[in-house]
Amino acid sequence: MSMDLPSGRVLVTGALGQIGTELVEALRKKHGHEAVIATDIRKAEGCQILNVMEKEEINTLVVEEQITEIYHLAALLSATGEKNPELCWDINVTGLENVIAAAKENNARLFSPSSIAVFGPDCPKRAPQITPLNPTTVYGKTKVVGEKLARTSGIDMRGIRYPGLISYKAPAGGGTTDYAVEIFHNALENGHYECFVREDTKLPMMYMDDAIRATIELMDIPFEQLSESRGGYNISGCSFTVGELVRSIQRHLPDFTCTFNPDIRQQYADSWPDEIEDDIAVKEWGWKPKFNLDRIVDEMITNLKK
Ligand code: NAD
Ligand code: AKB
Helix, strand or coil: CCCCCCCCEEEEECCCCHHHHHHHHHHHHHHCHHHEEEEECCCECCEEECCCCCHHHHHHHHHHCCEEEEEECCCCCHHHHHHCHHHHHHHHHHHHHHHHHHHHHCCCEEECCEEHHHCCCCCCCEECCCCCCCCCCHHHHHHHHHHHHHHHCCCCEECEEECEEECCCCCCCCCHHHHHHHHHHHHHHCCEEEECCCCCCEEEEEEHHHHHHHHHHHHCCCHHHCCHHHHCEECCCEEEEHHHHHHHHHCCCCCCEEEECCCCHHHHHHCCCCEECCHHHHHHHCCCCCCCHHHHHHHHHHHHHC
């Protein structure tokens, strides 16, 4: 198992998504532009095509590019995943197994995100790090498998149970927490948003800057310092209801209105915790968020207006 900190080249899968768009930027700043190979199943400038279902192609790329660190972001999120559970399992579990195989064969370190979707309705509303994981969604189940693989695969593999992520550089990718991104675009473009979960729905959320910093900080910690929780650390950002989000947006846009028309995503949201207990991440690698609700709203409105 590799116990060293990175000194080689970095591969990112799913690089054109909500997280990849900003993580690639941050990794290129850290390691240099040429050292970071961005890949996705979709085509874009500066990004190579790589389908994570193609095991041999992943291995060939890792060998040819002398990859020593992989950030595996290719996945289907909860809302898209529940519409096509078999595809969700294939991409999220088989795709991850393919990436683990390439990492193992080439002694590369691996970051693979988990999610607050690992928790189920039996979890306390303030979710502890260590608690039974009984998610109701297929998406959540794939993330529980990912965390288990982090403990059993025999490689240096790490992850974070990201909360819902809020950002302005790329659209949210088909999750339940997408309302917390869509609401800003609708507020600015139409002055109105019809939300697909109830006003009192409260979920753990985080601004993308915090999430990217957490990812890089976690990967910088010596392996020996991390415990069995390394496959999916709880990290907290801030928790708020949609009503609180609306009122914070109205500080900038007093005429903004929001109506509520819950759909199937309400059930997924109701099965997840309201808040996250992140004592283990704080203790093991010093996690501390910087953005609260009002600061996130200020950043989102200012940047989207630009
Ligand atoms: P996203 O949907 O925005 O991006 C995923 C990317 O993967 C897309 O660009 C897509 O084209 C690509 N992709 C899909 N199938 C692929 C395949 N077969 N091969 C290669 N690429 C493929 O997702 P995201 O929000 O950037 O999430 C990245 C990771 O973080 C996922 O594992 C997700 O579960 C996790 N996560 C995200 C959030 C969030 O709020 N964004 C929260 C918790 C966990
Ligand atoms: C989703 O809503 O599916 C994601 C997540 C919390 O994993 N944002």
